[in-house]
Amino acid sequence: MEKFLLFALLFLAITILGSSHGLDQSPKRVEKWFKKLSHAKLKMTKLHFYFHDTVTAKKPSAIQIAQANNTFQSPTLFGLVRMMDNPLTVKPEPNSKEIGRAQGIYGSASFEDIGLLMTLNLVFTDGKYNGSTLSILGHNQIFHKYRELPIVGGSGVFRLAKGSATAKTYRGDNTTQNAIVEYHVVILHY
Numbered sequence: 001m002e003k004f005l006l007f008a009l010l011f012l013a014i015t016i017l018g019s020s021h022g023l024d025q026s027p028k029r030v031e032k033w034f035k036k037l038s039h040a041k042l043k044m045t046k047l048h049f050y051f052h053d054t055v056t057a058k059k060p061s062a063i064q065i066a067q068a069n070n071t072f073q074s075p076t077l078f079g080l081v082r083m084m085d086n087p088l089t090v091k092p093e094p095n096s097k098e099i100g101r102a103q104g105i106y107g108s109a110s111f112e113d114i115g116l117l118m119t120l121n122l123v124f125t126d127g128k129y130n131g132s133t134l135s136i137l138g139h140n141q142i143f144h145k146y147r148e149l150p151i152v153g154g155s156g157v158f159r160l161a162k163g164s165a166t167a168k169t170y171r172g173d174n175t176t177q178n179a180i181v182e183y184h185v186v187i188l189h190y
């Protein structure tokens, strides 16, 4: 009976420690993880989702926070800066299952062609990635078919991640500036 209880407790402890939203992110635990790194195997993870950038709506998810004094005379809206908290969903429909948020800033950073500087975190809120993040720092020419944005790091299950996100506009509207963008992400992490 006692043995059984012990096994049950052990099993429970392993389950809790092994699950990502119970992921221990204390400094001691993180340091321990780094010390064991030489034995860890690099793995590849692929993610696929849709990013909803809603500028014009009753409840926008991307909001202008700055501009230059001549932004609206510029053909590329140079200097326009928006802060976003955009939902990430499994399907293109806005009401499809949400798996995380894209939180950060994008700004128009090119005098010619439209090129955004994107600096954001993909904050996952579902399943085994819940509580883990990936950080993007990239150049996004939104009118090109494919845009490749570097994944420069991550946290939680994505600690030390490196990789690429490829963005492809699924639906875009020049008037409202609302867009639904398909993302494929491939990362190497431990």
Ligand SMILES: *[C@@H]1O[C@H](CO)[C@@H](O)[C@H](O)[C@H]1NC(C)=O
Pocket: 069, 070
């Ligand atoms: C816009 O800002 C620049 C740089 O600060 C300044 O030199 C210029 O006079 C400003 N133009 C207008 C129309 O306010």
Ligand SMILES: *[C@@H]1O[C@H](CO)[C@@H](O)[C@H](O)[C@H]1NC(C)=O
Pocket: 021, 125, 126, 127, 130, 131
């Ligand atoms: C994600 O984790 C948070 C915090 O631990 C928890 O409150 C939430 O219910 C989890 N969400 C899902 C979908 O598992």
Ligand SMILES: *[C@@H]1O[C@H](CO)[C@@H](O)[C@H](O)[C@H]1NC(C)=O
Pocket: 143, 174
């Ligand atoms: C939206 O604007 C871009 C850049 O000016 C242009 O290439 C594209 O054809 C426009 N799309 C539509 C549907 O008008």
